[in-house]
Structures are given as C-alpha cells and as structure tokens.
Amino acid sequence: MGRDVLILAEHLEGKLAPSTLELVAKGRELAAQSGGAVKAALLGHGAGALAQSLADHGLEVLHADDPALSDYTDGGYEQALQALLGALAPRLLLIAHTSQGYDVAPGIAGRMDLPLVTNAVDVRLEGDRLVATRRLLNEKIQGQFEFASDRTFVVTLRPGSVKPAGLASGGKVSIVPVAVDPSRLRTKCLGLERPQVADIDLSSADIIVSAGRGIQKKENLPLIEDFAKLVGGVVGASRPLTDMEWLPKTRQVGQSGKTVRPKLYVACGISGAMQHVAGMKDSGLIVAINTDPSAPIFEIAHVGIVANVLQLLPAVIKELKS
Amino acid sequence: MPLNLVVCLKQIPNPDLQFSVTPDGRDIRREGLNYKINGSDEYALEEAVRLKEKNGGRVVAVTVGPKRAESILREALAKGADEAVRVAYDDPAAFDVGKVARILAAAVKTLPHDLVLTGVQSDDYSNSATGGLVAGILGLPHVSVVTKVQVQGDGLQAWSELEGGLQRRYSVGLPALLSIQFGANTPRYAPLPAIMKAARVPIKEIAPAALGLASWEAVALPYAFAVRGLAPPAAKGHAEFIPGPVEEQAKKLAQLLREKGFVRR
Numbered sequence: 298m299g300r301d302v303l304i305l306a307e308h309l310e311g312k313l314a315p316s317t318l319e320l321v322a323k324g325r326e327l328a329a330q331s332g333g334a335v336k337a338a339l340l341g342h343g344a345g346a347l348a349q350s351l352a353d354h355g356l357e358v359l360h361a362d363d364p365a366l367s368d369y370t371d372g373g374y375e376q377a378l379q380a381l382l383g384a385l386a387p388r389l390l391l392i393a394h395t396s397q398g399y400d401v402a403p404g405i406a407g408r409m410d411l412p413l414v415t416n417a418v419d420v421r422l423e424g425d426r427l428v429a430t431r432r433l434l435n436e437k438i439q440g441q442f443e444f445a446s447d448r449t450f451v452v453t454l455r456p457g458s459v460k461p462a463g464l465a466s467g468g469k470v471s472i473v474p475v476a477v478d479p480s481r482l483r484t485k486c487l488g489l490e491r492p493q494v495a496d497i498d499l500s501s502a503d504i505i506v507s508a509g510r511g512i513q514k515k516e517n518l519p520l521i522e523d524f525a526k527l528v529g530g531v532v533g534a535s536r537p538l539t540d541m542e543w544l545p546k547t548r549q550v551g552q553s554g555k556t557v558r559p560k561l562y563v564a565c566g567i568s569g570a571m572q573h574v575a576g577m578k579d580s581g582l583i584v585a586i587n588t589d590p591s592a593p594i595f596e597i598a599h600v601g602i603v604a605n606v607l608q609l610l611p612a613v614i615k616e617l618k619s
Numbered sequence: 620m621p622l623n624l625v626v627c628l629k630q631i632p633n634p635d636l637q638f639s640v641t642p643d644g645r646d647i648r649r650e651g652l653n654y655k656i657n658g659s660d661e662y663a664l665e666e667a668v669r670l671k672e673k674n675g676g677r678v679v680a681v682t683v684g685p686k687r688a689e690s691i692l693r694e695a696l697a698k699g700a701d702e703a704v705r706v707a708y709d710d711p712a713a714f715d716v717g718k719v720a721r722i723l724a725a726a727v728k729t730l731p732h733d734l735v736l737t738g739v740q741s742d743d744y745s746n747s748a749t750g751g752l753v754a755g756i757l758g759l760p761h762v763s764v765v766t767k768v769q770v771q772g773d774g775l776q777a778w779s780e781l782e783g784g785l786q787r788r789y790s791v792g793l794p795a796l797l798s799i800q801f802g803a804n805t806p807r808y809a810p811l812p813a814i815m816k817a818a819r820v821p822i823k824e825i826a827p828a829a830l831g832l833a834s835w836e837a838v839a840l841p842y843a844f845a846v847r848g849l850a851p852p853a854a855k856g857h858a859e860f861i862p863g864p865v866e867e868q869a870k871k872l873a874q875l876l877r878e879k880g881f882v883r884r
Contacts, residue, residue: 309781370789371754371761396781399739399747399798400763406717406748407724407755412842413717415748432852433744435634438647439852442714446842483760483792490778490786504881528881540802546784553764553780553800561881571745582879584872585858591637591851600875601858602868612869617882 298447300333303387305378306351306358307397308341310489313351316393316454318461321354323420323454324391325462330422331388340377340475342367348470355465359385361475368486369397371404377475378405384473387449388422394453396553406451412444415453427452435570436593456552457575496547497531504530504561507550507577508538511566511587511606515543521565524610527617530561535573551576565606569594586610620770621675622793623731626667627723627753628680628695629657630688631743644848646712656691659738663799665806666768667736668699674770677701679730683723685709689822696817697809704730706825708835715844716744720752722838725830727753734775735796739764750798761796762789766803 304324307314317337324335337358339348348360359381365373378401382390392402394416406413412427414420419430427444429452444450499505506525508518518532525532532548539549550557552575562580567573569585569592577583578597585598586606595601602609632638632652639648656664667678680695682688683706692703706726713719727735735757737750747763754761766786767778775791780800791797809817827834861871876882 309785314782368787375755394747396764396779400751400761400779403720403748403751404755404761407720407752408758409755410841412840413748413752415716415746428847431744433849434632434638434647435742436852437638438640438849440714440849441847443845443847444842445845448841483795484762485790487776487788487790490788492784492786528876536801549784552782554784556783561876561879583858584875593852595858595860598858600872601860602872603860604865604868608865609869609872612865613873616869616873617876 299386299388300331301385301387302328302331302333302335302389302391303381303385304335304337304391305401306337306339307393307395308339308344308347311344311347313347314393314395315461316395316456317351318354319456319459320391320393320454321356321462322459325356327389327391327420327422333388338378338381340366340374345470352468352470353464354462355468357468358470359473360470361473363475363477365477365479365482369401370482370484370486371400372482372484373477374401375405375408376477376481379409380475381473382409382449389427389450389452392451392453394455398453402451402453411448411451412446413451414442414444416455417452418455418458420452420454432571435568437591455571457578492546496545499531499533499548499550499555500557502531502557503559504528505533505550505557505559505580506530506563506565507533507535507567508565509535509567510537513607517607518543520607520610524563524614527614528561530563533557535567564594564598565610567594568592569597620773622670622733622770624667624671624676624678625727625730625732625735626664626678626680626695626700627727627735627737627749628660628664628682628691629738629741630654630682630684630691631657631741634742640849640851644850645846647849649711654687654690656694657738657741657743659740659799659801661738661806662801662803663736663738664695664698664700665804666799669804670734670768670770671699676733679704681706681723681726681730683708683719683726684713685711692822693817694809696820697813698807702823703820704823704825710835714744714846716746716748717752717842718838718840718844720749721756721840722830722835723749724753724756726825728757729825729829733793735759735794737796737798739798739800747798750796754796757796759794759796760791761798762791763798764800765797766800768797
C-alpha cells in the first residue's frame with residue numbers, strides 16, 4: 298500500500314470543475330497525514346493545457362490521454378482508474394461529490410472491492426483508519442464514521458467543504474500510458490445538451506427572493522412575487538418547487554440548478570438542504586425566514602427570522618408600502 | 620422489447636421530523652418515527668412502471684430492510700410492480716452503505732434483470748452510493764442522475780443531469796443500472812382497488828442462506844466499519860435572529876432592507 302493521495306480532476310468543455318481545487322487542498326492535508334504526496338489524475342483527450350493549469354497549483358498531475366476519455370463515461374473512467382490504482386496503490390482516492398462523482402466513485406469502489414465513503418464534509422486519516430464526518434437526515438445530525446482497511450479508500454468530498462488551493466510552484470505533468478479498450482465500453486456519450494433559456498437569467502440578478510416548500514401552496518407564489526417587486530428582485534425557488542412545476546426549471550437555485558451570488562438573497566420557507574445552499578451561500582446578504590429554528594439555512598444566513606413566511610411577508614409588505 | 624426491470628427502494632424516516640441521538644451516540648432515537656419511501660425512489664419506481672407499460676416486461680421491487688419496510692413494497696405493488704422482494708437485513712440503522720449495497724447486489728443477482736433502477740440518493744443518509752456500488756459489483760454499465768430514459772434498439776438512451784442544468788446524453792447497452800433523479804416524471808397515485816389488492820400479495824423474503832451466507836455478519840467486506848458517534852451538528856454559522864412577534868419582526872426586517880438600500884421607494 299502506497300502513501301500517496303490521488304485526487305480525480307473533474308473537467309467539462311476545457312474547464313476544471315471548481316471542486317477540483319478543493320480536492321487539491323484537502324488532498325494535501327490528507328497526504329501530510331499519510332506521509333505521502335498529493336497527486337491528481339486527469340483523464341481526458343487533448344487536455345494537455347488543462348493538465349498544466351492544474352499542475353500550476355503545485356502538484357504532480359498524472360495525465361492519461363485516450364480518445365475514449367474525451368467525455369466522461371463510467372466504463373472509460375473505470376478502466377483508466379483501475380490501471381492507475383493498480384500502478385500507484387494510493388492510500389486514498391479523493392473525488393468530488395458531484396453528479397459525476399456520484400457515478401464514478403461507487404462504480405470504481407464496487408468494481409475493485411474498495412472501501413467507500415461519500416458526501417463527507419470532512420475526512421482524516423488516523424493510521425490505517427479513515428474517519429469521515431457526514432451529515433444525515435436533512436443536515437440535522439452529524440456523524441463520524443470509521444473505516445479500517447489496507448486497501449485504497451475511495452472518498453467523495455462535498456463541494457464547498459474546504460477552501461480551494463491557490464497557485465503554487467513545484468508541480469509537473471506526467472503522461473501516464475493508459476489504454477482504454479473501446480470494445481469493452483457499454484456506455485457512450487452522445488453529447489451535451491443545454492436547457493433552453495427563455496426566462497430571466499437568475500445568475501445576473503442583484504436581488505433574489507426564493508421560495509421553498511414552506512410556502513405550502515402554489516397559490517401563495519404571488520405573495521413572494523409582490524415582495525420581490527418591492528425590493529426590486531426576481532423570484533427563485535428551491536428544487537421541490539420546480540419539480541412540482543410551480544415555477545420553471547430556470548428559477549431553480551442549487552447544485553443542480555443555478556449558482557447565484559446576488560447582493561440580497563431572501564430564503565422564504567427553505568430549510569437549507571446542501572443541494573440548495575451550494576447554489577447561494579456566497580450571496581452578499583442572506584435573510585432566511587423559516588418556522589424551524591434548527592433549519593440548516595440559519596447556519597449560512599446573516600439574518601434569521603423564525604416565523605411563518607405566509608404571516609411575516611404580508612406584514613413586511615405592509616411596512617414597506619407605508 | 621420486454622424488459623426485466625428491478626427497482627431498488629429504501630424505507631427512510633420522514634426527513635422533515637426532528638431527530639435526537641441515543642445515549643450511546645450510535646443511532647438516532649427511532650421510537651415514534653414514521654417511515655416512508657425515499658423521495659427519488661418514487662421516481663425510480665414510476666420510471667420502471669412506465670418502461671414496462673411502454674415496452675412490456677415485469678417490474679420487481681426490492682428493498683433491504685426490517686419487516687416495517689414491507690409497507691413501501693405494498694405501495695410499489697399498488698403502483699404497478701408485479702412482484703415484491705424484501706431482503707431481510709434487520710439492522711434498523713444500516714449506516715454502512717457498502718454492506719447494504721453488497722447484500723442488495725447479491726439479491727439482484729438472483730433476479731432476472733435487464734435494467735436495475737435506483738433513486739439518485741436516499742434522503743436520510745445522502746450517500747448517492749448504492750446504485751453505483753451495485754453496478755460496480757455486478758459489472759453493469761451505469762448512468763447516474765438520470766432525468767429521462769428511452770428504449771433505443773436493443774439498448775437505452777439516458778439523459779444524465781450535471782451541475783448547472785446541463786445534461787449529458789448516453790447510449791447504454793443492457794443489462795444496465797440507472798439512478799433516477801428527483802422530478803424525472805410525475806409519480807402516480809395508487810387507486811384504491813390496487814391498494815387493496817396489493818395488501819394480499821405475498822412478499823418474497825430473502826434470508827442470508829438464500830444468498831449463500833451463514834448470516835448477514837458473513838458478508839465479505841474490504842474494510843471494518845464503525846460508527847464513532849452521532850451528534851447534532853455544531854452550528855457553523857450564526858444568523859443574527861430577529862426576535863419578537865411577527866409584526867415586530869416585519870418592522871425590523873423592513874427597516875433593515877431600507878437601511879441597506881434594497882427598497883425602491
């Protein structure tokens with residue numbers, strides 16, 4: 298068993314995912330605990346410049362180039378990672394808990410019979426043990442879970458859990474010969490599709506008033522709209538509301554929707570699941586209104602109001618109009 | 620093309636409840652909790668039933684869990700599953716997703732399967748790991764966070780949701796596993812006669828012996844797992860709360876919005 302920590306770089310259309318630099322930071326911390334080095338695996342095709350830009354953060358980037366790796370597929374990545382893990386036997390493989398991470402991390406752990414922990418907000422090594430901190434049950438419970446193994450730990454780290462690594466010297470790109478056998482690939486990527494935008498662009502709004510399940514009925518949306526109008530804002534939503542089609546998909550704030558950074562964000566009846574918080578936590582001023590004082594939204598809000606939004610907003614509108 | 624569909628379901632405590640931790644810190648207090656079918660699993664079930672209705676075939680609903688989990692299997696039967704299987708792993712907490720997935724994979728292996736469906740994540744432990752693990756263990760191609768699926772030739776087309784609303788479109792050979800995203804479809808309500816009929820359908824039970832195991836403790840794992848402890852999370856941030864009755868809170872908020880220049884009049 299080696300001591301290195303291998304991170305898996307995620308990239309799309311020639312850009313590194315922001316979470317990759319968070320993995321570099323966390324990987325460095327873990328490598329110090331294991332007594333090895335942090336290295337990155339960048340799987341792709343014609344992505345040499347990207348590999349170099351990652352190496353500019355002060356780590357060795359193992360770059361595997363193969364036409365079958367030009368888009369993410371489970372099979373291509375699993376073949377490449379199997380070869381890399383076989384050669385390197387790292388102490389730990391660190392992957393971002395993103396849509397792609399949900400697929401590749403358990404896939405490789407299942408295929409290679411490796412210990413796996415996902416969606417960790419923190420992780421550390423203690424000898425042959427890995428201790429992961431995870432959030433459960435709508436963020437209401439935090440747990441520490443211990444895994445003892447002499448095999449490579451596969452870990453996914455929740456985006457936003459650590460500060461991304463900055464530029465640093467000492468990095469380099471090493472080309473690793475990894476051949477993917479295309480005849481074994483059962484999944485093929487046919488292309489990327491973008492949602493049709495015929496609606497306002499939330500990400501350019503200065504003020505967003507978002508509604509969540511706490512508004513209870515679609516009929517209460519005009520209340521949110523009235524308030525948004527008074528503060529010169531637009532209406533956003535948490536995932537359940539767009540799933541129920543109370544508002545179009547373009548209004549969804551969160552990991553699977555828009556990432557926004559307005560000057561003012563008012564969360565109305567939103568509990569603050571990580572899915573949502575990931576898309577708005579960097580807003581200038583966050584005001585949260587929720588009946589549950591233990592709702593996780595209050596952890597990231599600057600101003601909290603424990604109240605029923607359906608009672609509070611009419612009173613606020615009255616105040617603002619007087 | 621008729622499909623043998625297996626849909627994996629999980630019973631979870633209603634996540635809107637308040638939770639507290641047992642004195643030994645190893646589990647949540649479970650007395651008085653009410654349980655339900657996991658959110659995204661409802662969409663996986665609906666997708667399975669729709670694929671059957673369109674292409675022919677059978678839907679088998681599987682869960683790994685204690686006796687109480689039979690209620691979600693009855694729900695699945697009422698909504699169109701043809702057969703229900705409970706893998707009788709009785710650990711009420713089941714924090715070790717790797718162990719549950721290995722048990723589930725062993726059970727799925729005993730069932731005919733062209734397509735295995737799971738929800739994208741469980742709303743209690745939020746691992747998003749079960750589907751990928753089962754696929755990896757069984758050597759199935761897999762696509763996660765799927766919002767749309769169509770039979771195409773002798774395989775499938777599946778749309779996978781990425782961050783920011785982008786979708787990747789894949790072709791996938793069968794047999795395969797897909798994890799289904801929230802909102803992928805509109806789950807149906809079960810009609811009353813179907814609910815009554817489902818109540819009488821026998822549920823098949825899989826014990827360790829049926830999977831060639833002496834006991835659930837005999838599941839081979841590449842690691843030793845332990846719960847170190849559970850606790851309410853230490854509040855990271857600290858919203859400054861506006862106290863008082865609603866009128867008071869409204870007045871303060873309006874004042875704050877004015878002071879910060881967010882009011883246009």
